[in-house]
Amino acid sequence: MAESTLRLAVIVGSVRGGRLGPTVADWFVGRAAAFGGFDVDVVDLAEIDLPLAAPAFGEDPPPHVRAVTEPLGARLDAADAFVVITPEYNHSFPAALKNLIDWYRGEWFAKPVGIVSYGGLSGGLRATEHLRAVFAELHAVTVRDTVSFHSAWSHWDDSGRGPKNPESCDPAAKTLLNQLTWWSRALHNAKAVAPYPA
Secondary structure, eight states: OOSOOEEEEEEEOOOOTTOSHHHHHHHHHHHHHHHOSEEEEEEEGGGOOOOSOOOOTTOOOOHHHHHHHHHHHHHHHHOSEEEEEEEOBTTBOOHHHHHHHHHOSTTTTTOEEEEEEEOSTTTTHHHHHHHHHHHHHTTOEEOSOOEEETTGGGTSOTTOOOOSOHHHHHHHHHHHHHHHHHHHHHHHHHHHHSOOOO
16 A cells, blocks of 8 residues: 555544543544544544434335434545544443444454543553454454553643643554554555455
8 A cells, every 4th residue: 555645533432421532532633643644534423313223134224314324434434444532431432332333334344443542540441452352343453552541531621731641642642553554554455455355
């Protein structure tokens, strides 16, 4: 794959009131811009009315549902890589994020996924490990290194300035972006030789 710009979908996985997700996403998008090489599309689940009820296998959703799912599916399909911004709720990731993942299938195939988590003492790491298993089932590759914010609310002030320790957070984001770049190009080149055998 030539050194073309990669399409990166950054998914904000929380829809809860008072959520920190958009603040973390804004920080990460800034890190991606500084890193370079990515065209970023932020997919904020709080702005998308994705239904919980899905059609039976083989059935098409009704038109008003397709009006939501088809444009969103096109955005996911266009992505070369994903970064999921997730909190940890009750030792796992949010239901809205699982709903998004379950609505789609081929859009995830043979693409890399990076994870930026946040939470209390664990920093969202249990949510991260659960996501790895889910994405593996969908033939996606989660990169090894993550970004994790422990005691997350202490990192940002009321105006969203932060994180308070960029000397540790910024290198972690750079490592994640380096791995996403490598995997994106490797998988793109492999699919150019032969279709992925899902």
